[in-house]
Amino acid sequence: MERYDIAIIGTGPAGLEAALTAKVRNKSVLLIGSKDSSDKVSKAHTIQNYLGLPDVKGDEMAKAFLKHVTDMGVEITEDKINAVYSMGQYFALQGHNSDYEASSVIVAAGMSAMKPFPGEMENLGRGVSYCATCDAALYNGRTAIILAYSPEDEPEAEFLAERAAKVYYLPQYEYAGTLGGNIEVIKEVKPKSIDRQEDKSILVTEGDTLSADGIFILRQQIAPSQLVPGLTMDGNHVQVDRSMATNIKGLFACGDITGTPYQYIKAAGEGNVAALSAVSYLQSNK
Numbered sequence: 001m002e003r004y005d006i007a008i009i010g011t012g013p014a015g016l017e018a019a020l021t022a023k024v025r026n027k028s029v030l031l032i033g034s035k036d037s038s039d040k041v042s043k044a045h046t047i048q049n050y051l052g053l054p055d056v057k058g059d060e061m062a063k064a065f066l067k068h069v070t071d072m073g074v075e076i077t078e079d080k081i082n083a084v085y086s087m088g089q090y091f092a093l094q095g096h097n098s099d100y101e102a103s104s105v106i107v108a109a110g111m112s113a114m115k116p117f118p119g120e121m122e123n124l125g126r127g128v129s130y131c132a133t134c135d136a137a138l139y140n141g142r143t144a145i146i147l148a149y150s151p152e153d154e155p156e157a158e159f160l161a162e163r164a165a166k167v168y169y170l171p172q173y174e175y176a177g178t179l180g181g182n183i184e185v186i187k188e189v190k191p192k193s194i195d196r197q198e199d200k201s202i203l204v205t206e207g208d209t210l211s212a213d214g215i216f217i218l219r220q221q222i223a224p225s226q227l228v229p230g231l232t233m234d235g236n237h238v239q240v241d242r243s244m245a246t247n248i249k250g251l252f253a254c255g256d257i258t259g260t261p262y263q264y265i266k267a268a269g270e271g272n273v274a275a276l277s278a279v280s281y282l283q284s285n286k
Contacts, residue, residue, distance in 0.1 A: 004030040006278050007093055007102030009081050009227075012038035013264045014255025015108035016065050017271030018278075019074045025279045030102055031069075032095070035076045037062045038110065041264065050265050061264070080220070081109075082131040084228045086248050089285075096131055096156075103285070104278040107224060107238065107246075107253040108271060111262070116223060119194035123215075124226065127201035128194060132160040132216045139164040142213040145203050147191060149173060153218040157183055160216070168210060170203075186210075224257055234259065244274035245281075252277055 006022045008015050011033030019031045036042065044058030053061060069076070079095040084105055093100040120128055129135050132146060133156055143166040146157050154169075154177050161167045167183045170191070179185050194215060195202040203210045224231055224238050232239045232247040237259040244252045254270035256262045 001099070001101050003090060003101040003103060004028045005102065005282055006030070006104050006106060006275070007032065007091065007100060008106045008108060009033065009084075009093075010108035010110060010255065010257075011035070011076055012041060012108060012110055012255060012267060013065065014110075014257075014267040014271035014274070015106070016069050017268040018106045018108060018254060018275040019069060020072055021272050021275035022279065023072050023074050025275070027279060027282070029074060030077060030100055031074055032077045032079050032081055032093075032100075033109075035066075035078055037066050040110070041065070047264060049263070081227065082134060082222065084251070086230075086251065091250065094131070094134060096133055104250045104281055105252070106244075106271075106274045106278055107228065107251065107257060108255045108267075108274070109221060109224070109227070109257055111221075111236070111256045116226070117191055117194050117217075119196075120217065121226070123194055123196050123201065127196055127214045129214060129216050130218065130222055130226070132156045132218065135214070135216075136160045136163050139213065141165050144168070145201070145210055145212045145215045146170065147172060147203075147215065147217045149219055151175075151177060154179060156216075156218060166212075168212060224253070242273075243277040244270055245277055250278075250281055 005027035007030040008018050019029050022029045042059045042062040047056050079097045081095050083094040085092045091102050091105045140163050144164050145168045147170050149172050157169050161183045169183050169185045170189050190206045193204045200211045201215045225233050238253040238257050240253050240258050244254050252274040254274040255267035
């Protein structure tokens with residue numbers, strides 16, 4: 001498996017700037033995220049405080065960011081990272097589509113607006129997971145619940161259903177799909193909490209409970225404390241120093257994930273600092 005110098009999670013202003021800076025410093029870069037960059041940027045009406053781009057519309061800014069990255073030869077790998085593990089001399093990244101390795105990591109995944117359900121964190125790894133395709137082999141002949149937040153999650157349910165005896169699919173979006181077979185679609189159900197009773201995972205909803213061998217929560221974003229085991233948080237934000245270093249050696253964070261102000265220019269600046277710090281970290285390890 002190829003081991004990159006720097007893996008960057010997130011393709012908003014912080015992640016893109018970190019990738020550019022790392023590329024300029026001749027480091028091998030794995031940039032993971034959406035090829036459309038950030039919805040937060042592209043949907044902005046007008047930005048007035050980004051130096052050199054006065055009164056720029058959000059979609060124009062997003063296009064300019066992506067063009068700059070493309071022109072520099074940086075490629076975006078479209079995947080969703082479920083977990084990042086420090087292995088001592090390198091990091092292992094578990095993605096939906098593949099696994100990756102990097103000598104250092106920069107987390108620039110933005111802020112997740114969703115809070116964990118009561119009982120979610122307590123049962124993480126004990127019936128609660130974030131990747132149905134990753135754990136599908138564990139569900140041969142078993143039952144599972146999928147909390148889905150996008151139509152993109154439907155193929156993941158189909159993949160799991162090839163192995164599981166029964167899959168309960170609870171779309172938290174306007175469902176118009178055609179899932180069938182051993183997949184039971186349960187619409188307009190609002191999850192409240194998660195429990196573990198004996199060897200079963202229990203999803204408590206507004207009006208009922210649902211029992212299965214496991215529960216998969218397929219959010220588009222994963223809270224950083226769930227993404228990186230052992231990461232020190234400051235409230236809902238990742239705790240960093242002025243070099244954008246976290247408490248985990250070789251792992252840096254930048255952008256909205258590190259706290260206010262939630263400004264594009266602040267995010268890009270932190271991305272630059274995080275990349276320079278990662279380069280220094282790599283150099284010190286030689």
